[in-house]
Amino acid sequence: MRAIVVTDQAAGTAGMTLAERPEPPAAINDVVVEVHASGYVPTELEWPSTWTDRADRDRSPSIPGHELAGVVTALGYGTTGLSVGQRVFGLADWHRDGTLAEYVAIEARNLAPLPGDVDFTVGASLPISGLTAWQGLFQHGRLQSGQTVLAHGAAGAVGTMVTQLAREAGAYVLGTGRATDREKALDYGANEFVDLANDSLEDIGQVDLVFDVIGGDIQKRSAALIKTGGTLVTVVGPPESRPADGLAIDFVVEADRAQLTEVVQRVRDGRLRTNIGTVASLDDAVTTVNSTERLKGKIIISVRP
Numbered sequence: 001m002r003a004i005v006v007t008d009q010a011a012g013t014a015g016m017t018l019a020e021r022p023e024p025p026a027a028i029n030d031v032v033v034e035v036h037a038s039g040y041v042p043t044e045l046e047w048p049s050t051w052t053d054r055a056d057r058d059r060s061p062s063i064p065g066h067e068l069a070g071v072v073t074a075l076g077y078g079t080t081g082l083s084v085g086q087r088v089f090g091l092a093d094w095h096r097d098g099t100l101a102e103y104v105a106i107e108a109r110n111l112a113p114l115p116g117d118v119d120f121t122v123g124a125s126l127p128i129s130g131l132t133a134w135q136g137l138f139q140h141g142r143l144q145s146g147q148t149v150l151a152h153g154a155a156g157a158v159g160t161m162v163t164q165l166a167r168e169a170g171a172y173v174l175g176t177g178r179a180t181d182r183e184k185a186l187d188y189g190a191n192e193f194v195d196l197a198n199d200s201l202e203d204i205g206q207v208d209l210v211f212d213v214i215g216g217d218i219q220k221r222s223a224a225l226i227k228t229g230g231t232l233v234t235v236v237g238p239p240e241s242r243p244a245d246g247l248a249i250d251f252v253v254e255a256d257r258a259q260l261t262e263v264v265q266r267v268r269d270g271r272l273r274t275n276i277g278t279v280a281s282l283d284d285a286v287t288t289v290n291s292t293e294r295l296k297g298k299i300i301i302s303v304r305p
């Protein structure tokens with residue numbers, strides 16, 4: 001099969017190549033999925049799991065890409081709940097070969113059915129950003145109606161999901177980002193926008209929940225704005241940089257079939273808009289991710305156009 005492969009961590013995206021790889025077999029509880037569309041996150045080549053297995057052994061050459069939408073072609077031993085020919089979407093294991101490939105082997109529990117009226121491209125854009133927003137707001141952040149959310153990076157892939165889900169849940173959303181992100185953040189539903197370079201973050205008042213995707217100094221300054229009993233959830237940066245007061249909940253998104261189903265249902269009925277910025281073919285994937293232009297929104301590789 002054709003796949004994007006990386007072998008040299010130091011080379012970054014310049015080291016990505018389109019290569020021929022063996023089709024993966026379906027292990028216990030796996031399915032093999034014929035990938036139609038794959039989501040790519042620009043920071044992936046910096047993640048240790050791209051390079052090592054769960055025992056910390058080198059697993060390169062590895063195939064990046066952790067979001068997919070496609071069609072099940074084989075079931076592993078003992079696999080239940082999905083069937084051959086079914087349309088699915090979901091989140092691939094961080095430590096296994098990923099979805100920038102014609103086929104991927106993946107645990108069935110990491111996938112949900114993809115309704116027939118949702119494009120593969122849209123399906124592949126939802127798992128990381130949709131589940132991250134859902135888990136940060138509702139599981140870790142325990143968001144309640146009427147609360148105020150400070151959503152950093154509100155025009156980004158995660159931030160647009162955070163904004164929409166928080167608004168739907170009855171929260172007041174203060175979105176942040178760069179000056180050029182203002183219109184987009186407001187368009188996705190932020191009640192107000194804070195330009196982090198030119199507005200004063202300290203003037204926004206107290207909030208119940210900070211959803212951080214930026215880290216560093218912005219995260220530290222945000223921690224000071226949280227009401228008593230409030231929470232800061234974050235998905236970036238080394239844990240050492242967290243505020244020392246124990247307020248921050250640092251998490252890595254997990255696959256969850258029920259939550260994927262909630263997210264895609266909202267896309268179908270118009271409550272949630274995905275934020276796809278770039279769609280490229282597998283042939284153009286290497287060139288696209290090496291673009292010198294800053295790509296905005298989700299990057300989707302259309303493996304089977």
Ligand SMILES: NC(=O)c1ccc[n+]([C@@H]2O[C@H](COP(=O)([O-])OP(=O)(O)OC[C@H]3O[C@@H](n4cnc5c(N)ncnc54)[C@H](OP(=O)(O)O)[C@@H]3O)[C@@H](O)[C@H]2O)c1
Binds near residue numbers: 041153178218251
């Ligand atoms: N741990 C997890 O489970 C998990 C899950 C999902 C994502 N993440 C991480 O979360 C981060 C965000 O992901 P994403 O997909 O939402 O990225 P994204 O689409 O690039 O969104 C980030 C947004 O924040 C803005 N931003 C970043 N730094 C800023 C700054 N200093 N001042 C103002 N605006 C700033 C970006 O603007 P520009 O585009 O102009 O820089 C962009 O609009 C990434 O580091 C990703 O790896 C982690």
